[in-house]
Amino acid sequence: MLSFLQSKDPVLWSQRARRTTIKRSRYIPRWVKKKVWQRDGGRCVFVGSDGTRCGERNFLQIDHIVPWAQGGISNDPENLRLLCSTHNRFRARTESSKQAPQLSV
Numbered sequence: 001m002l003s004f005l006q007s008k009d010p011v012l013w014s015q016r017a018r019r020t021t022i023k024r025s026r027y028i029p030r031w032v033k034k035k036v037w038q039r040d041g042g043r044c045v046f047v048g049s050d051g052t053r054c055g056e057r058n059f060l061q062i063d064h065i066v067p068w069a070q071g072g073i074s075n076d077p078e079n080l081r082l083l084c085s086t087h088n089r090f091r092a093r094t095e096s097s098k099q100a101p102q103l104s105v
């Protein structure tokens with residue numbers, strides 16, 4: 001009887017749901033980092049409005065193309081790219097100003 005009640009308990013259901021969301025991790029596996037690094041040639045992949053690639057080799061960070069907070073995943077190289085810290089900040093600034101109206105909907 002108790003197990004029947006537990007199976008209908010919304011608190012337990014929400015805990016179960018939370019457990020599945022925890023599975024989606026921000027952690028980027030080492031093989032993914034390596035693959036992104038090799039694909040992007042260890043350089044920033046940001047392309048400016050004039051079509052030239054940044055190519056910075058220092059201060060590189062792995063950036064989520066679809067942001068993690070919006071459902072982007074960390075274990076697929078296709079969703080990740082190398083950006084230098086300048087362009088990562090630049091992108092974060094431009095993306096957040098673009099997404100602000102969506103968040104209020």
Ligand SMILES: [Zn+2]
Nearest residue numbers: 044054084087
């Ligand atoms: Zn750059």
